[in-house]
Amino acid sequence: MAFTFKVRDLFVPRIKILNEVGLKPGYKILDYGCGSGSYINTLANMIGNSGKIYALDINPLAIQMVQRIVAKNQLANVETILSGCETGLPDESMDAVLLYDILHDLSDPDKIIKELHRVLKPDGILSVSDHHLEGEDIVSRMTNDGFFGLLKKDILTCSFVKTK
Numbered sequence: 001m002a003f004t005f006k007v008r009d010l011f012v013p014r015i016k017i018l019n020e021v022g023l024k025p026g027y028k029i030l031d032y033g034c035g036s037g038s039y040i041n042t043l044a045n046m047i048g049n050s051g052k053i054y055a056l057d058i059n060p061l062a063i064q065m066v067q068r069i070v071a072k073n074q075l076a077n078v079e080t081i082l083s084g085c086e087t088g089l090p091d092e093s094m095d096a097v098l099l100y101d102i103l104h105d106l107s108d109p110d111k112i113i114k115e116l117h118r119v120l121k122p123d124g125i126l127s128v129s130d131h132h133l134e135g136e137d138i139v140s141r142m143t144n145d146g147f148f149g150l151l152k153k154d155i156l157t158c159s160f161v162k163t164k
Helices: 002-011 014-019 040-047 060-072 109-119 135-143
Strands: 028-032 052-057 078-082 094-100 120-129 148-153 158-162
Touching: 014 040, 028 040, 028 109, 040 052, 040 060, 052 060, 060 078, 094 109, 109 120, 120 135, 135 148, 135 158
Parallel strands: 028 052, 028 094, 052 078, 094 120
Antiparallel strands: 120 158, 148 158
């Protein structure tokens, strides 16, 4: 799986996706469903040492892969979270939440969307991308419960803001 992601990253570098979000130095970011950690190095560079990345995944092997990336690159601003839903993060503490290539596979999307809403700051951005879904399907899934409204639809991502 990690090899497949490396090939994918050659065709669509992670920086192209992350540039659509508008991340800034010092941001606190939740990478929900971080997988093998393909965004970690790029995120760490974008937000700098004053920022913080929380890499969450349900798979212990994915968390181990992220921890290896963190150790290899001496990234002091990354913390891993092994969980299927609850983040353990404080209310309204994240500047951005990334939900990439996982929306189609969520076991309890309503519960997870509520958790993402809870941890996102009032002016924060929820960035969603899923190559298994069309843009309109992403927008529909993320806005149908009223927790999020569409901010903008870019080439590779959709950005949402809190509405409640």
